[in-house]
Amino acid sequence: MTKKFLLSAILILAIVTVCFAADITGHWTGRIADQFDISYDFKVDGEKLTGGTTGPDGSVIPIKDGVIKGDSLSFSINLMDNVMKIxxxxxxxxxxxxxxxxxxxxxPMSVILTKSK
Structure with missing residues (x-):
């Protein structure tokens, strides 16, 4: 009986962890190589991540194939006819x-984004 209860509790905890991806909805900014400012606007709906970033010419570049699971995220953008997987x-x-x-x-580069208030 105790084993069944413990197994059930672990299973429920795993499901809850997967179902509740972090909500990073909002405006985020950072700097590439201490030279270029970047910004992203993210919107989270379950595990779906959408939004965009601003290109060098000031146009909005939409996020494609965005996924967020727990504390991990992935998406791609099309920058000057090059698909970048991030x-x-x-x-x-x-x-x-x-x-x-x-x-x-x-x-590859690492970029730290911070949430704008």
Whole structure:
């Protein structure tokens, strides 16, 4: 009886953890290589992540294939006819670390985003 109860409790906890992805809805900003400011507007609906970022010309670039599960997120953007796959980790309510592919064959970059108030 105790084993069944313990197994049920663990299963319920696992389901609850998966079902409640972090809600990062809002405006986030960061800086690439201490030179370029970037911003993202995220919207979370369950595990679906949508939104966009601002391109170099000021236009909005929509997020595609966005997924958020627990503290992990992934999405892609089309920047100047190049599809960039981006992944990241949510550190807390105010910090996200993104891993972005390097441009021109360079090493991938890490970018820290903070939530705007």
């Amino acid at each position: 992944g990241g980790k949510i550190k807390d309510d105010n910090t996200i670390t993104l891993k972005m592919p390097g441009m021109g064959g360079r090493e």
